[in-house]
Amino acid sequence: MNASVLMIALPLLAAFLLPLTGPLARWVGPFAAALNIALGISLWQTVAQEGPSVVVMGGFAAPLGIVFRVDTLAVLFATALAALVLILWPRTSADPRRESALLLILLAAGCGLAFSGDLFNLFVFYELIAVASYGLVAASRERLAAAAGLRYLVLSALGSAFALLGIGLVYALAGTLNLADLSRHADALNSPLGLAAFALMLLGFGVKAELFPVNAWVAEVYSTATARTTALLAGGVSKLALLIVLHLVLLVYAQPAALSLLLTLGLLSIVSGQFAGYRAADLPRMLAYSSIAQLGMIAAAFSVSGEAGVLAGLALALHHLIVKPALFLVGDGWPKCVDSLAGLGRAEPWRAALFVLLALSLLGIPPLPGFWAKLLLLKALLGMGEPAWNLAAAVVLLGTAIEGAYLLRVLQTLFRGTTNAKPATFGGALPAGVLGVALLLVMLAATPVGGALQRAAQQAADVPAYVADTLGGSPQ
Amino acid sequence: METLSTATELEWLGWTFYAGSAGLVLLGCYALFAARHALRLLLGLFLLESGVNLFLVAVGFRPDAAAPILVGEQAGSMVDPLPQALILTAIVIGVGVLALGLALAVRVAKEEGTLDLAELGRRLAATHTPATAEETLPQSGRTETP
Amino acid sequence: MTWIADVLLLIGAAFLFLGALGLWRMPDVYTRLQAGTKAVTLGSVAMLIGVGIERPDWWPKLLLITLFILLTSPLGSSTVARAARVIGQRPWRAGDAKETP
Amino acid sequence: MLTSRPRWPALLFILGLALLLTALLRDLHFGNAPMQVGQAINGVAAHETGAANVVASVLLAYRGLDTLGELAILFAAATGAGLVLGIAFRNGNGEAQAKTNTEPPAGFILRKGADLMFPFLLILGAYVILHGHLTPGGGFQGGAILAAAFFVPQLARPSSPFNERTAHWVEALAGASFVLIGIAGLAGAGWFLAPLLGTGSVGELLSAGSIPLLQLAIGLKVGSELAGLMIALHGPKET
Structure with missing residues (x-):
């Protein structure tokens, strides 16, 4: 089950170390993506045999710490994203090293989004994907690509601010950020204010x-x-x-x-x-x-x-x-x-x-x-x-x-x-x-x-x- | 703080915090709707984020509670540390987005010579689609394509 | 003693507000800089002293902060002013149009 | 300035939003939010993590994964900025290159000031990072101070070489060590980012398990990242 954490940690490690890999830099990214697919397949088998389970970060149990919920749905999305990243790995690019790093970060953040069971943690991974995608969009040599990227960034950052406001409202009303714990306190959110929080989060996550x-x-x-x-x-x-x-x-x-x-x-x-x-x-x-x-x-x-x-x-x-x-x-x-x-x-x-x-x-x-x-x-x-x-x-x-x-x-x-x-x-x-x-x-x-x-x-x-x-x- | 005990004072403080954060959020929104220059929009975003962060800190407030740092053997209640940790994360995220936005703005200014996002949007709408561009242009009152 | 602290805090707040107002209302870079630096430095130092009277055990830290502000604030504004002069910003004269901020 | 369209629709919209916010916020009782998780953390944090600064223990122990994500966001932003500016300056037919070379030297005040402040900023940055688990502060704040310490001299003497190679190494190794500490926790205690080294006694410099190590990694990473980012925005130096 800890493979789910490695699906995030290893691409991030690869992205951080990419500037130091010299001539190997071209191969690090596809290799990490392939490794993620392999981890995903092994997780798939484990889930099929043992059913869904929960991974606790740092040993701090929910709702105090962050937890990952590993079930078929999450594994499916994480593996599919890794496969897509591998299939779509660019052959040529303006700046291969930086673009590879951004793709690896996108991969890690995508896996995090699939697995995480904590509202704010989801927000962090969502922002990570967003920032990586601004860079990737602007990496195009097409005229006006940067302009499109800038307009995209402004809209997306506006959405993120709204989503964060929504998350703050949720915390103010329910006192917790863990999704399972929120599910227990769902009554506290059944009010106009709770619905406003949902609308704000929908606006924020709706950008992507x-x-x-x-x-x-x-x-x-x-x-x-x-x-x-x-x-x-x-x-x-x-x-x-x-x-x-x-x-x-x-x-x-x-x-x-x-x-x-x-x-x-x-x-x-x-x-x-x-x-x-x-x-x-x-x-x-x-x-x-x-x-x-x-x-x-x-x-x-x-x-x-x-x-x-x-x-x-x-x-x-x-x-x-x-x-x-x-x-x-x-x-x-x-x-x-x-x-x-x-x-x-x-x-x-x-x-x-x-x-x-x-x-x-x-x-x-x-x-x-x-x-x-x-x-x-x-x-x-x-x-x-x-x-x-x-x-x-x-x-x-x-x-x-x-x-x-x-x-x-x-x-x-x-x-x-x-x-x-x-x-x-x-x-x-x-x-x-x-x-x-x-x-x-x-x-x-x-x-x-x-x-x-x-x-x-x-x-x-x-x-x-x-x-x-x-x-x-x-x-x- | 120890001086804060009466309910009225608490209410006043609450309204100050809420009005402050709502004011910053609204100011940021206004900047985003009324301004078109990229730098002003980025500043507006920053205001908006500050408002959200202020709101988060206000959520964790407790009357008669200390900062969440243990000094010696202290008893007594502390304010909620979680929102403070959240806004630390949010601030860093905001800085990252702002820096990337500035970098994009530098490139746009070099390539296009303007930072008016509405104007850029018009150019973007006109890039590949001569047919649709003609349909959309008259409502914004422009006829020539740069 | 507390009322002295209160007065100092109020003075500080007033100068900070005036600094912000000046930043908005002044006609060109140089005048804005001086509003944004002098008034704000005075305002923040007044506030720090006020806090120091209220909380005597914070003196060492407050002193360090004051020193830091007194060192960096003029440094920053003089650099900005110099840069403005180098790129050819002309000081405002009566009758000129006010620059848009 | 650039706006030719009327402003009143935006104003009206904002007014409506303000009314909505006021109506909503009236239901929110200030000062007694149900801070279940916060209370629970306040109760057990010192015992479980050994850090006197509860915010630091939330940031690096309970929500360590958020902080890793945050670090990655800063890295992604710096990488993206490098990518974007690299393309911009390459397309800029050498005009930008010429501009930075003719930039006038910094004035006397800035040079002396930078010299004067450099050691203090360095010490302050290191102090803020290393005491992150005891007092307000920590890796991000200290890292920002360190970045300023290295960027201000760069402003004062644009020709002096900022060693980008070293900065890259520091950045990469610091980031990697955060992840590796996490994986070490996975190998040792069975949980990613599990505390290592024991908690020690609350309030001492050498306490709080792996939190100071993580703070150091964050501080170095953020410092080198921000310095590199500001220098990248400042203009092309080499290549």
Whole structure:
């Protein structure tokens, strides 16, 4: 179980020591990421055999100290992030050593976000991811990348200040920061002030999760940062931010008002994202807006309390984690404007075929995994049996229709006419191919994957077990 | 402190703290909404963070309690040490973000020659999308693209 | 004794406020610097003495702080003023427009 | 200045926010928040960690992982700043390089002042770091003082070499030693960042287990980091 701590400590150690490694610097990062994957797999086996458990930092038991909760969900996200970082490791960069250090820090912080069971500790890791991503965004040589990074930094720091205010309010009301302990004192937060704290935290953590009012940065950052950074932010980091929201909703804010708030923001994200995607004229922006909508769907899924919602959100998150990075990579190097994509389907058939596969899965065409994820979402939303959630299901369907309209427009353009432009170099061929193969594997192994997700959702939604594990089942 | 005993005094002190932190937060928010220059926005962020930190310290306050440092064999209550540790962390985070923001501002100023974030946003919106750029520009009252 | 301390603290607060006001209202770098340095130094030293009267056991530390302020505050402002002069900031004359802060 | 749009929407928004905050804060009773965790820590901290400064024991024992994250944030910020400024100065067609070389020498006052303060700042920084578990202060505060100690002479004499190589080594090794102390706790006591070395008696310099060691690591790391950051913002020196 202590492997979970090593998944944070070792990448940080590697990042700190990176300036001293000389010629080895190129290999330290990928090696640390691979090591994290191995640790994650070993943890997966332990959790499968022994069930979830709790790791105590420094031997100071909760709620005084910080604890890690190691369950299937956390291991899944930590391992997936490590795999994504390894797949997307940059081949060339402006300053390889510094960029490697930032990526390693992002990796460590992501694992921390997946495992930590303490509200303020989650905030620290969230900020760590944020600071690492500002640097990575600005590392692009694209014109205006730094401007996009600066605007992103200002918005994100505003959100973080709000989140910290929310955490302060939570501490003022409940007197503790441990999530399991807060779950015991959830009554203290069931007041206007408690709800305000939730709203503040949602605003703060929603910046990375691309939630509705605070996602203005998404399009401009994703269209100026390098494709691999974009893929990492859209694919990995946003899910981890939503994971915090999931923990809050499951453990602390199971009250209807908080759930409705999350649902509303999710639906607004879907609607605004899909409409903006429909209007977008260039591919990176279109993909960025679609990413907002997809994350809105995950947020809507998490607003369904209980196992069904967690399962749907998890399936959507993992699907998006595979598909969206691959789409950004395939689109990298193509002309940005959608209209100039004409004829590329004939010029580069394999690349276009990969794009078609990914786009269809994103849309949710039946045999592909995206279909099952959306089906789970609709089932979960309708399973609530309340008008607001029924309406949400309708909004999701409407969003899918709009998404279909603009994605099919791109596909149509790809296979229309001919181009005499030379085929662009496909720099992201290897990572995009790996992700495409992963998608096909998930499709073929739908049953075991579904079983694993079911188990993860079951463990995550079992709040009494979480509280008992963390606090040692001690009576109040 | 030992002079603080009556309930009214406590209430006054509480309002001072809350009004101070709320004032700083609001001032920071106002700077973020009204100003457009990057340095002013960063200053506004810093004000906002100070307000949040002041609020956190105020949360840990206890009447008639000492600072959380043991001197000799002292009995009696101490104020809550946890928020103080939290704001130490928060201050360092704030400094890191501010430093990175300044570095980004230096690069932006060198490359673009302006630090007006709204203007930069307009340029960003116009980078790749001639079609959408024309749609969005008229509402901000500009027609020429720099 | 306490009322002396109170008066000193009040004087300190008043000078600090005036320093801040000067920083805002003065027309150019040099005048602002002198508001931000002289008034603030006087204000903080007055406050430190006030605290020292209230809490006699803190004298050594307060003395060190006072010395440090008296050393660094003029150093900092003289350096800023020099830098402003080197890059060609002209002192304000009556009738000039006030610089925007 | 740059604002041409009206300010009243922002003002109105702020006014609304103020009203909301006032309404909310009325429910919050000042001075008797339910500080369960805080009270519990106040009760057991001295006994469990051996540090007289309870804040330091929260920072480095109970919430040591937060502090590691905080250290990493500072490192990430410095690294990111180096990355961004490196690109900026490379793109700046050598103009920036020329500017720093023609920077006028610092004045007499600054030079003398820097010389005068350097030893005091060094001593003060070391004192604040090493007494972090006894008095207010600690690695971050002391580290900031150390950074100032090394940065002020740099301002006074821009041509004097700031040894970046050494700074890099100090920075890397200090950061690594924090993590390694944590891993040593994992190997020795079974918990990451578990206290080593015993608690000693409260109030003495050599007490509080591994807290002073961690403070030292933080102080050195923060000092070298901040000094490097300020020098990076100051302009390119070499390369």
